[in-house]
Ligand SMILES: NC(=O)C1=CN([C@@H]2O[C@H](COP(=O)(O)OP(=O)(O)OC[C@H]3O[C@@H](n4cnc5c(N)ncnc54)[C@H](O)[C@@H]3O)[C@@H](O)[C@H]2O)C=CC1
C-alpha cells in the first residue's frame with residue numbers, strides 16, 4: 284500500500300487508534316497515498332512529526348443537546364465540533380445535521396477541510412461539526428429549539444478569531460439564522476462567528492451559490508487546460524438536490540451543458556429535456572419536499588426509486604453532489620461504460636477508493652472534492668473578510684473572486700502534480716499543494 288516507511292508507520296498508528304472510524308481512515312489513506320513523493324522530498328516533515336500531528340485533531344468537543352419537541356417530550360441528541368488544525372488560520376468548516384453523524388464522520392470531514400481550506404489560498408484552518416439530529420419531518424419550531432440548544436453549548440468553543448462554523452448537509456440559511464441568533468443572545472456580541480448568514484445580518488452575496496458554481500468553474504477550467512474542452516454541448520448527471528447540487532445544475536446549464544438528473548436519498552429524476560432548476564428550487568428550498576415531486580410537475584421527467592441509478596444514465600460529465608461514498612466501483616464502471624469522460628466531486632468524498640481506481644484506469648478527468656468543492660468555504664472566507672471590513676461586496680465582485688480562486692486551485696494542483704512527478708494528476712496535486720502549506724506552517728510554529 285505505502286512504500287515510504289514514515290507514512291507506513293504513521294498510518295499503522297492511525298489504524299490502531301481510529302480503527303472504528305472507517306470514513307476517517309479512508310480520507311487519511313487517500314491523502315497519505317498522494318504524499319509519498321512529498322514526504323520523500325521534505326525530510327523536515329518527519330523530523331517535526333508533521334504527519335503524526337496532522338491526523339490528530341487539536342481538540343474534539345462532544346456534547347449533549349437536550350431539547351423539547353412539539354409534544355413536550357424531551358429529546359436528546361449528540362453534538363460535535365472537531366477543531367482539527369489551526370496552523371494557517373482559525374478553524375473553519377461546516378455543521379452537518381444528519382442521523383449518520385458520529386465522531387468518525389466529523390473527523391473525516393474535518394481532515395479534508397484542513398487541505399481544502401489551504402487550497403483556497405485564504406487563511407483558514409480546518410474544523411467540522413454537527414449532530415445526529417434528523418431535521419426530516421420536524422417543525423420549524425422544533426428546528427429552532429434544537430439549534431438554540433446546540434448553540435448554547437457550542438458558543439463557548441467558537442468565536443470570530445478561533446472557530447467559524449457554517450452549513451453543510453441539512454444546515455442552510457434557516458439553521459444558520461437560528462444558530463447566529465442564539466450566539467448573539469448568549470455572548471452579547473455581533474460578530475462574523477458563522478458564515479452563510481442571511482444577507483440582512485452579515486451574509487455574503489453568492490455564498491448560497493458558491494459551492495455549486497465553484498464546482499462548475501473548476502470543471503470548466505480543468506476541461507480547458509487538460510482536454511481543450513468545456514461544458515458546451517455536454518450531457519451532465521448530477522446527484523443530490525440540495526444546496527450544492529442545485530447551483531451546480533444552474534451553472535452547468537448556464538455554461539451550455541444539459542443536466543439530465545437530480546436525486547435525493549429515495550430516488551432520482553431523469554429529465555431528457557434538461558432539469559428545470561427553478562422547479563428544483565421550489566420543491567427543495569421553498570417546500571422542503573421530495574425530488575419525486577419534480578416528475579409530478581414536469582411532464583418530460585421520469586422518477587426512479589433508488590438513488591444509485593443516477594450513475595447508469597449516459598453522460599459526458601458526472602457531478603456527485605449528495606454525500607460520501609455515493610459512487611462505488613460498480614457505479615463507476617457503469618459511468619465509464621456509458622461514455623462518461625469526467626467526474627468532478629461536489630460532495631465530500633463521494634467516490635469510494637475503488638471508484639477512483641476505475642476513473643484513473645480509464646483516463647477520466649477526475650476532480651477531487653477537496654479541490655472542486657472548495658468554492659463554498661472560499662466564499663465563507665470572503666464573508667469573514669467582509670464582516671471584518673464592515674462592508675458588503677456586490678454579487679459580481681464575489682463571483683469573480685470565486686471564479687479566480689477555483690482557477691487558481693486547478694493551476695496550483697497541476698503545478699504540484701508536476702513538481703512531484705505526477706503530471707496531470709489533479710488528486711495528487713490537490714493533496715500535495717494543500718498539505719505543503721499547512722505542513723510548512725506547522726514546522727515554522729514548533730511542536731504544538
Ligand atoms: N453546502 C456547502 O457549502 C458545501 C457542501 N459540501 C458537501 O456537499 C454535499 C451536499 O451538501 P449540501 O448540498 O450542502 O446539503 P443539503 O442538505 O443542501 O443537500 C443534501 C442533498 O443530498 C441528498 N442526499 C443525502 N443523502 C443522499 C443519498 N444517500 N443519496 C442521494 N442523495 C442524498 C439530500 O436529499 C439532499 O438533496 C455534502 O457532501 C457536503 O458535505 C461540500 C462543500 C461545501
Ligand SMILES: O=C(O)CCC(=O)C(=O)O
Nearest residue numbers: 376377449451659660663
Ligand atoms: O463554508 C464553510 O465554512 C464550510 C463549507 C464546508 O463545510 C465544506 O467545505 O465542506
